[in-house]
Amino acid sequence: MNRRNFFNGAAATAMGAVAAASVSRVALAALPEPVLQTSPATMPPLVPGTGRPYNPVVTLNGWTLPWRMNQGVKEFHLVAEPVVREMAPGFKANMWGYNGQSPGPTIEVVEGDRVRLFVTNKLPEHTSVHWHGQRLPNGMDGVSGLTQPPIPVGKTFVYEFVARRPGTFMYHPHADEMTQMAMGMMGFWVTHPKAKNPLISEVDRDFCFLLNAYDIDPGSMTPKAMTMLDFNLWSWNSRVFPGIDTLNVRKMDKVRIRVGNLTMTNHPIHLHGHEFVVTGSDGGPWPLAARVPEITTDIAVGQMRQFEFVADEEGDWAFHCHKSHHTMNAMGHNVPNMIGVDHRGLVGKLQRAMPDYMVMGERGMADMGEMEMPIPDNTAPMMTGQGPYGGVEMGGMFSILKVRKDQKPGDYKDPGWYAQPPGTRAFEWKGALSEPTRPAMHEGMHHGHGSMPLSAPATVETEVQVRKPAGTAHH
Ligand SMILES: [Cu+2]
Secondary structure, eight states: OOHHHHHHHHHHHHHHHHHHHTSOHHHHHSOOOOOOOOOOSOOOOOOOSSSSOOOOOEETTOOBOOOEEETTEEEEEEEEEEEEEEEETTEEEEEEEETTBSSOOBEEEETTOEEEEEEEEOSSSOBOOEEETOOOOGGGSOOBTTTBOOBOTTOEEEEEEEOOSOEEEEEEOOSSHHHHHHTTOOEEEEEEOSSOBTTBOOOSEEEEEEEEEEOOOTTOOSOOTTOSSOOSEEEETTBOBTSSOOEEEETTOEEEEEEEEOSSSOEEEEESSOOEEEEEETTEEOOGGGOOEESEEEEOTTOEEEEEEEOOSOEEEEEEESOGGGGSOSOOSOOOOOTTOOOHHHHHHHHHHOTTOOOOOBTBSGGGGTOOOOOOSSOOOSSEEEETTEEEEEOBSEEEEEEETTOOTTOOSOOOSOOOOTTOSOOOOOSOOOOOOOOOOOTTTTTTSSSOOSSOOOOOOOOOOOOOOTTOSOO
8 A cells, every 4th residue: 555545544534433423323323224216207295294394396207215203303315326217118227326216316304404314335336425505514515535535335324414594406426426427326405494485485386307418329228427518318307208207287386396407518498388487596595686587597507496487378388408409319410411402312222222221301300200210229219209299209308397277286197188279279271372472673682782682683694713823733
């Protein structure tokens, strides 16, 4: 052992002893049984049976971790471990997560709660947990090497602090962070207010999810951890459309949606049919004077946003990231733009040599949505999802807000497709079409008389003389 390793080892041992001494013996004597989740479905809200009451959240394609009260302390047990996450029906990924799923379970506590979190490391390498946004003692911040030694393989560490401020937070490793987050290690954290708070609304439905991204080659199962920017799966809670559950609400419900971004780029999250107000971030509830109506809110990397609205318009409303490449599943982006290129004659010739040869996109890419093209096993189709009127032609970060007047309070079941009242849907015009009137060309219009030509100018023959530069070596 060289001197540097010896020093690090000694420091780690000393810090470990300090951390252990500050945690009560009762906690270490008996830790709560870890609870595992085997389903990727959205679980109903976990109504608190013990501790202070609160109005629970619903995690999209996720769940809330049960706890136990131990002499006034709320105890949770997180198990960091490899998991198989179903990202969409028919498409599974080898990930790292917590308690059987990726992301890990949502942790819900109440402002002022003393929280004790046992973290068992069943990964093949060390880890730690950083409690993003929490006020806590420095040694509980979970930054491996800086505030604690990493949790070795097979070991359990204990974190303990008081959830001092209410809000929308998350947790993730702060040890080999690039790999562990690329593999799916993250989870949501909500601290509910302990009393009425003038800046925190009481809502009927409270949804939360994390934005995450993966790079998984079609036909394979394991994310490529080295990818920095060029991800091919844009997901909400490690699910891609049509695998993301819909947000089902009752008409006139007050709805809050909380979103955290743990990808490598920003996501403008956009809701159809309603305006919302951003009411807070991981920094806390926003002052009323800072709140403006929006229909899209951009969430930068490492940020969280919560926004609220009254669901007063019945229907099936698209809810998605507005970056159009983020509502697609795995695809190649280095495809030439073939729009407008008529190469039908060529296809026949090429198909004689390569029977599977297909030309994509000479009329756009919409055919991809319904194409019966063979794709590798364990691959989410690029753009898919059937709606009541055909292919939705989406993937990735896309879901639907379903607003129904007969959705029961507390019922989160998918009500099916919206039955639009007769006469309220866009329809085909079957009457006569008149030709658009194009203004006649006026002589001189394209000679810079101050007005733009409204149609293509008549061809003017121009003689061009091309002269090779003199004195170059090329002839
Ligand atoms: Cu996006």
